[in-house]
Amino acid sequence: MSELKKDIVRRPDMSVEIAGIKLRNPVMPASGTFGYGEEYTPFIDMEKIGAIVTKGLSLKPKAGNPTPRIAETVSGMLNAIGLQNVGIDAFIQHKMPFLRTVNTPVIANFFGNTLEEYGEVAKRLNDIPEIAAGELNISCPNVKQGGIVFGTDPKAASEVVALVRKNLQKPLIVKLTPNVTDITVVARAVEEAGADAIACINTLTGMSVDVNTRKPRIANMTGGLSGPAIRPVAVRMVHQVVQTVSVPVIGIGGIVKAMDALEFLIVGAKAVQVGTANFVDPTAMISIIEGIEEFLVAEGIDDIHDLIGSLKF
Amino acid sequence: MKNYRTKIISNQEISPGYFRMKILAPGFGENAHAGQFIMFRVQRSLPPLLRRPFGIFRTGFLPADCDGLPPKEFVEIVYKVVGSGTSIMAELHEGDKVELLGPLGNGFDCTSRKGEKILVGGGIGLVPLYMLAGELVDNGCKVRLLMGGRTRDDILAVTEFERLGVETYISTDDGSLGEAGLVTQVLERKLQKYPETEVFTCGPMPMLAAVHDICVKYKTPLQVSLEESMACGVGACLGCVVKGAGHTEEKPSYLCSCKVGPVFKSQYLDWSAIGKTDKDCGGCA
Ligand SMILES: Cc1cc2nc3c(=O)[nH]c(=O)nc-3n(C[C@H](O)[C@H](O)[C@H](O)COP(=O)(O)OP(=O)(O)OC[C@H]3O[C@@H](n4cnc5c(N)ncnc54)[C@H](O)[C@@H]3O)c2cc1C
Numbered sequence: 001m002s003e004l005k006k007d008i009v010r011r012p013d014m015s016v017e018i019a020g021i022k023l024r025n026p027v028m029p030a031s032g033t034f035g036y037g038e039e040y041t042p043f044i045d046m047e048k049i050g051a052i053v054t055k056g057l058s059l060k061p062k063a064g065n066p067t068p069r070i071a072e073t074v075s076g077m078l079n080a081i082g083l084q085n086v087g088i089d090a091f092i093q094h095k096m097p098f099l100r101t102v103n104t105p106v107i108a109n110f111f112g113n114t115l116e117e118y119g120e121v122a123k124r125l126n127d128i129p130e131i132a133a134g135e136l137n138i139s140c141p142n143v144k145q146g147g148i149v150f151g152t153d154p155k156a157a158s159e160v161v162a163l164v165r166k167n168l169q170k171p172l173i174v175k176l177t178p179n180v181t182d183i184t185v186v187a188r189a190v191e192e193a194g195a196d197a198i199a200c201i202n203t204l205t206g207m208s209v210d211v212n213t214r215k216p217r218i219a220n221m222t223g224g225l226s227g228p229a230i231r232p233v234a235v236r237m238v239h240q241v242v243q244t245v246s247v248p249v250i251g252i253g254g255i256v257k258a259m260d261a262l263e264f265l266i267v268g269a270k271a272v273q274v275g276t277a278n279f280v281d282p283t284a285m286i287s288i289i290e291g292i293e294e295f296l297v298a299e300g301i302d303d304i305h306d307l308i309g310s311l312k313f
Numbered sequence: 314m315k316n317y318r319t320k321i322i323s324n325q326e327i328s329p330g331y332f333r334m335k336i337l338a339p340g341f342g343e344n345a346h347a348g349q350f351i352m353f354r355v356q357r358s359l360p361p362l363l364r365r366p367f368g369i370f371r372t373g374f375l376p377a378d379c380d381g382l383p384p385k386e387f388v389e390i391v392y393k394v395v396g397s398g399t400s401i402m403a404e405l406h407e408g409d410k411v412e413l414l415g416p417l418g419n420g421f422d423c424t425s426r427k428g429e430k431i432l433v434g435g436g437i438g439l440v441p442l443y444m445l446a447g448e449l450v451d452n453g454c455k456v457r458l459l460m461g462g463r464t465r466d467d468i469l470a471v472t473e474f475e476r477l478g479v480e481t482y483i484s485t486d487d488g489s490l491g492e493a494g495l496v497t498q499v500l501e502r503k504l505q506k507y508p509e510t511e512v513f514t515c516g517p518m519p520m521l522a523a524v525h526d527i528c529v530k531y532k533t534p535l536q537v538s539l540e541e542s543m544a545c546g547v548g549a550c551l552g553c554v555v556k557g558a559g560h561t562e563e564k565p566s567y568l569c570s571c572k573v574g575p576v577f578k579s580q581y582l583d584w585s586a587i588g589k590t591d592k593d594c595g596g597c598a
């Protein structure tokens with residue numbers, strides 16, 4: 001092969017490192033939209049994506065909210081699943097055997113109802129060698145503190161991150177809620193408390209009404225808005241957080257195609273998570289990975305790090 | 314199950330507001346059973362954002378044409394136009410590119426061969442019953458179909474059931490076709506006449522609840538196909554759950570209707586809420 005041809009076929013380096021975990025590329029599913037991975041094996045090769053992120057895990061199994069739990073909205077969807085999950089024990093027993101067979105880092109998203117529970121789940125994750133990192137979800141209600149959400153109060157956020165940091169002997173990603181006035185305050189707080197990376201954003205609180213019945217379209221009244229509708233908000237927040245912290249940031253929110261993912265990378269996200277788009281097209285992540293690669297080739301970029309944070313003001 | 318990027322073979326209006334769509338799907342039929350469904354992507358561009366679930370009406374092969382190529386396999390759905398997604402579907406034509414996931418979910422269990430089989434369909438709820446009737450007839454069962462609708466326009470594909478050798482009974486709310494009244498009245502009469510029966514049903518939630526009550530009264534085994542809103546169709550989002558039997562606030566039990574269902578043996582469901590809300594069942598008649 002001539003020198004020139006070799007040049008043309010050389011593939012850009014897509015690998016990134018997040019909190020010490022090496023990813024073959026920066027694209028992974030968002031928690032809660034990919035089950036425990038196995039659900040999507042008929043449609044995509046798990047060894048082509050950067051990582052697998054599990055549904056949020058709690059100490060005890062959680063049944064979730066009453067139905068209807070989902071409603072489609074303009075370019076988005078509302079969900080109030082209520083963090084239904086099998087619990088950490090059943091996860092280890094029934095879901096890990098599959099995850100162990102896949103040569104892709106597994107990130108366990110987890111949460112607790114109380115501070116103690118957060119700490120306890122973190123400890124349990126230490127016992128699973130194949131879990132590469134924990135992704136702490138701090139946007140669910142803190143029952144003990146009268147319904148305050150951990151993620152909206154910088155002090156509470158910092159407290160839970162510090163506790164989890166102490167208990168978890170693995171890299172810690174902290175996932176932020178967008179339902180705050182200033183996300184940079186919480187981002188700074190969780191970084192100081194020991195987060196190795198930050199993932200943002202989770203869903204935006206929303207509501208939709210059936211005008212015929214005059215009832216909310218989901219039983220929980222309000223739900224989390226996800227999908228393309230939230231992307232501009234997510235890009236803005238990721239940009240703000242990247243400017244604020246020095247740990248890597250994972251961008252999430254409304255990514256459907258490669259161009260969407262590129263927006264997040266350009267504002268400085270080191271990796272991205274794809275959520276609702278998996279429902280729309282189970283092969284979406286693969287198209288996104290291929291599309292990012294094509295973009296790098298077209299732009300003559302050899303290393304994805306030359307694209308990350310390349311925003312021009 | 315597979316994600317098909319494929320094209321439409323035909324899309325025809327068969328009754329006002331009801332369409333039949335044949336979609337090219339090689340290898341689909343091998344794994345498909347009565348009661349399973351597909352997730353159909355209405356168009357490549359958004360919105361609508363989410364795929365829409367549709368029951369499998371039948372699978373088959375187009376007759377080989379003179380090009381010498383092997384016969385083309387298709388999956389066929391029957392749908393009612395109720396909102397934005399199905400309105401777009403109604404505009405699709407032969408050759409248009411579409412995507413579908415399937416076959417998904419657990420269908421009807423038709424392994425029990427004894428006795429009579431009664432299928433109760435309300436409007437678009439007849440869709441999965443056609444494939445079921447075919448499987449039951451193949452098993453050597455005597456099959457009767459009780460079809461209900463608001464008007465004669467809601468009664469679909471009856472001659473096709475008859476061609477399978479199924480005895481059909483029709484009722485409409487307005488009496489414009491068959492008997493005037495509810496399909497459940499017909500069911501009650503049939504159960505009195507044929508007590509050794511198994512019932513299968515699909516249709517609007519209030520009809521399912523009424524069929525359930527009658528089957529409880531006559532101690533008749535019942536399988537129901539439910540229609541819940543779905544986002545993923547594969548068990549990943551947990552958006553489509555229904556309450557399982559024995560569900561309580563303290564010990565909640567939610568079953569994934571896309572993965573455990575959409576067909577359930579009725580005793581495994583908590584019927585306290587089914588059919589009792591005013592949720593409009595737009596997909597049904
Ligand atoms: C397993 C399964 C199998 C189905 N099989 C068929 C079928 O064979 N043929 C068919 O015509 N329809 C079927 N449906 C219903 C079909 O999915 C809905 O009619 C369709 O999604 C409506 O899309 P839309 O965008 O046109 O309506 P939207 O604009 O989304 O909604 C319009 C109206 O339809 C109602 N609706 C939306 N989704 C559903 C649903 N899942 N069930 C009941 N009502 C709904 C809404 O409440 C609203 O009143 C099935 C549903 C499920 C879950």
Ligand SMILES: Cc1cc2nc3c(=O)[nH]c(=O)nc-3n(C[C@H](O)[C@H](O)[C@H](O)COP(=O)(O)O)c2cc1C
Pocket residue numbers: 030031032033055056079081083109137175201202203225226227228230252253254255273274275276277550551552
């Ligand atoms: C059905 C559903 C379930 C979700 N469950 C979780 C969860 O268990 N834990 C979590 O941290 N985020 C959860 N999320 C939020 C997503 O991970 C993601 O942050 C959000 O959907 C925004 O991304 P998207 O627009 O790409 O979907 C869920 C989202 C959806 C739609």
Ligand code: FES
Pocket residue numbers: 542543544545546547548549550551552553554569570571572
């Ligand atoms: S539709 Fe997503 S779990 Fe059933």
